[in-house]
Amino acid sequence: MIALEPSLKNRPEFINVRVRRQDGPGQEPYWQLFKIKYEPELNVISVLQRIAALSRTSDGNKVAPVAWDCGCLEEVCGSCTMLINGRVRQSCSALVDRLLEVNPDELLLEPMSKFPVVRDLIVDRKRLFRGLQRVKAWVPVDSYYNMGPGERQLRATQEQNYPLSQCMSCGCCLDACPQYNKIELKKKEGESAEEFAKREQAEFDQAFVGPHAISQAMLFNNHPTGKALASERLDALTGPGGIQACGNAQNCVAVCPKEIPLTTSIARAGRAATVHTLKTWFEK
Numbered sequence: 214m215i216a217l218e219p220s221l222k223n224r225p226e227f228i229n230v231r232v233r234r235q236d237g238p239g240q241e242p243y244w245q246l247f248k249i250k251y252e253p254e255l256n257v258i259s260v261l262q263r264i265a266a267l268s269r270t271s272d273g274n275k276v277a278p279v280a281w282d283c284g285c286l287e288e289v290c291g292s293c294t295m296l297i298n299g300r301v302r303q304s305c306s307a308l309v310d311r312l313l314e315v316n317p318d319e320l321l322l323e324p325m326s327k328f329p330v331v332r333d334l335i336v337d338r339k340r341l342f343r344g345l346q347r348v349k350a351w352v353p354v355d356s357y358y359n360m361g362p363g364e365r366q367l368r369a370t371q372e373q374n375y376p377l378s379q380c381m382s383c384g385c386c387l388d389a390c391p392q393y394n395k396i397e398l399k400k401k402e403g404e405s406a407e408e409f410a411k412r413e414q415a416e417f418d419q420a421f422v423g424p425h426a427i428s429q430a431m432l433f434n435n436h437p438t439g440k441a442l443a444s445e446r447l448d449a450l451t452g453p454g455g456i457q458a459c460g461n462a463q464n465c466v467a468v469c470p471k472e473i474p475l476t477t478s479i480a481r482a483g484r485a486a487t488v489h490t491l492k493t494w495f496e497k
């Protein structure tokens with residue numbers, strides 16, 4: 214007879230999954246409880262697939278399938294990020310057996326709290342990507358012909374840059390940051406889609422850019438070609454919603470699934486911003 218591992222002995226027959234649902238943008242959220250059969254080695258995405266196939270609450274009511282987002286299924290794209298038992302993380306890498314060890318009664322699934330809900334567990338993360346645009350988080354190229362090999366990078370620079378390059382724009386750091394507050398605007402009567410998008414972007418651009426963008430600015434300012442835009446990135450970081458909005462609570466670094474040294478990036482950005490401000494001041 215095969216002896217079960219102690220952690221597998223007390224597995225339940227069913228798993229209770231409580232989901233915070235919302236039928237559309239700006240609508241009232243509500244909770245629904247689902248019950249699925251326990252299977253070993255499930256992740257939260259497979260739980261959501263079983264819930265979608267069932268589309269019935271625990272008391273037997275037929276409901277619309279729960280909506281969620283996912284892409285890579287291996288913690289690379291960031292699109293499956295949600296709150297699981299109150300903690301922001303990727304649902305593809307959240308293992309149900311581990312979650313049940315901490316809370317055997319139920320799994321609690323909620324959309325991220327800092328982005329507008331599109332439907333159920335899907336949120337609109339465009340402000341996150343606007344943050345990357347604000348700091349020009351890219352290497353500039355002015356054409357697509359072969360420009361030959363790039364400049365060589367020192368090993369120490371590569372080692373400093375590599376961890377930062379692993380950011381997958383998941384938004385965990387933003388969800389945990391007390392300085393990053395949710396922005397959700399409503400379309401005004403008679404306002405065109407273009408006017409609304411313009412107003413929304415203006416609002417984003419006054420608010421805190423976020424630790425992910427600060428870290429990416431440091432990555433590209435430390436890149437041989439990327440540093441061509443260093444001054445523009447520092448203009449953005451010293452402008453409205455820039456680095457001065459960070460309260461140094463360090464929640465961001467604690468939740469980053471890629472263990473990106475965000476507070477080190479923020480400290481580097483702070484020093485670079487001071488030098489940049491003084492330089493700009495003397496150049497006037």
Ligand code: SF4
Pocket residue numbers: 389390391392393423424458459460461462463464465466475476479
């Ligand atoms: S250190 Fe700054 S960016 Fe990170 S959580 Fe705190 S306030 Fe937000």
Ligand code: SF4
Pocket residue numbers: 379380381382383384385386387424425428468469470471472473475
């Ligand atoms: S810095 Fe980390 S937590 Fe923030 S978006 Fe990038 S990978 Fe996600």
Ligand code: FES
Pocket residue numbers: 282283284285286287288289290291292293294303304305306
């Ligand atoms: S599906 Fe890509 S990170 Fe989870």
